Amino acid sequence: MNQIEKCIYCGTSFDPTKGEGDHILPVQLGEFRNDKRFRKICSLCNNRIGRSEQQFLACGPESFFRDLVKPKIPQKRKRGCSKVKAAMGAPCPEPTIDHGDHRELVKLSKDNPLNLLAVDQIVIHDEQDKEFFIELFPGMGPDGLKKRVERLGTVKIKKTWIHCDDKHWTEFKKLTETWAKSEIQNLPDNNVGITQVNVRTKIVVTDHYFRSLAKIAFHYYLVHSSRGFRGDEKCFGPIRDFIMNGGNDKDFFNKSGPKFIMPFGKILSGGVITPNQWCHIMAADETDKEAVVYIQLFVGRGCVPTHITSNCQT
Ligand SMILES: [Zn+2]
Ligand SMILES: [Zn+2]
Structure with missing residues (x-):
């Protein structure tokens, strides 16, 4: 049987039996029994929403819970994994711990994000006391470090700190000696063993995050509405426009x-x-x-x- 459906976003006719339709909750949040798909969206518009969804999955608080809970997802759909550094113009969450005069970047363990992994790094404060972190890698050399500093843009360095494990200290110390007039202060060593620390994670999202949430809500509503709406009715114009093109999330949340x-x-x-x-x-x-x-x-x-x-x- 040949069925033709019209996309509620762009009006294009398409064959809804091709493709999976929209998973109302992204599969990265888990696979569900009796999961209803929303099928009145063409693959082009669905892909467009998928790009916003990358930010939702990688940058929002959901990214932390994905690592903590590890919802079961189909193998082939493991996108938006937390290896990316940014998605759709927003940085991924950056957990740090406070040392009073500066913060130290840490990583959350993939096995259990309640466990922290130390990051070898240089912390830079510029003249406005803006903070930058540069990860140090064995073998990066002075040129590699220089490139990374340059990538920060025109930063006038006021003060720097190095965090590094003992194993790499000699190498990274040499690296900083090539750095103009660096002065090295030894910070108290971290105790070996298990320590509990307070971590602050800054979450930065743009409207892509809210567009993904709006899409989940809108499609969820449409597949469950008992009023027979398709979703392309005039009254849904503003929410469709917000999902596809962005705008003021305060209008909808x-x-x-x-x-x-x-x-x-x-x-x-x-x-x-x-x-x-x-x-x-x-x-x-x-x-x-x-x-x-x-x-x-x-x-x-x-x-x-x-x-x-x-x-x-x-
Ligand atoms: Zn479409
Ligand atoms: Zn190291």
Whole structure:
């Protein structure tokens, strides 16, 4: 049977039996049983959304939870992995620890992002006290280091710190000696063993992040709406435009709305019901005037999702 569908974003006719359609939640967040696909989008528009999704997966708080939870995903779809340094104009999260006068870049272990890995690095403060990190690699040589400094742009260096393990100290010390008049201060050694430190992670996203979220909400709503909307109706023009072209996310994201009833929360007998495994929670509500979608990703054991009403009253 030859079926023809019209893309709700660009109006192009296409054969919806070709291609997978849109996974409403990106597969990188996990594979789901009974996952409904949204099929009224052409592959071109779907790819365009996919580019925004790279930022959502690699730069948002979700990137941390992807490493922590490790949702099962199909082997061939392992994109947006946290090896990238930036996605669609936003840097990936940069965890650092505080040393008072400067911060030190650290990496989160892939096996368990609650474990930190030290990074051999030079920390640079420029004259405006802006902070830069340059990772040091064995064998990079003075020229390699120079290139990396140059890549930062016109930085007037005021002060630098080196963090490095003992194994590479001699090599990296030599490297800094070639650096104009560097003065070396030995910092107290880190204790060997397990130490607990406070890590701050700066999350930077652009509207691509919010466009991906808007897409999840919009497509989720469309496949569950009981009003028979396709999604290309005029009333959805602004959200379609935001998803495809960006704009002001404040127009679409709001914390107030209907309270959704879910089986989590306090119960009358005194206990609390929480998810017993990692999950994502989505819910939609529609009235004559508006459609509201609730999304909370990576809700863990023992966590009570916010903004819901419990129906576990008995
Ligand atoms: Zn299209
Ligand atoms: Zn090292």
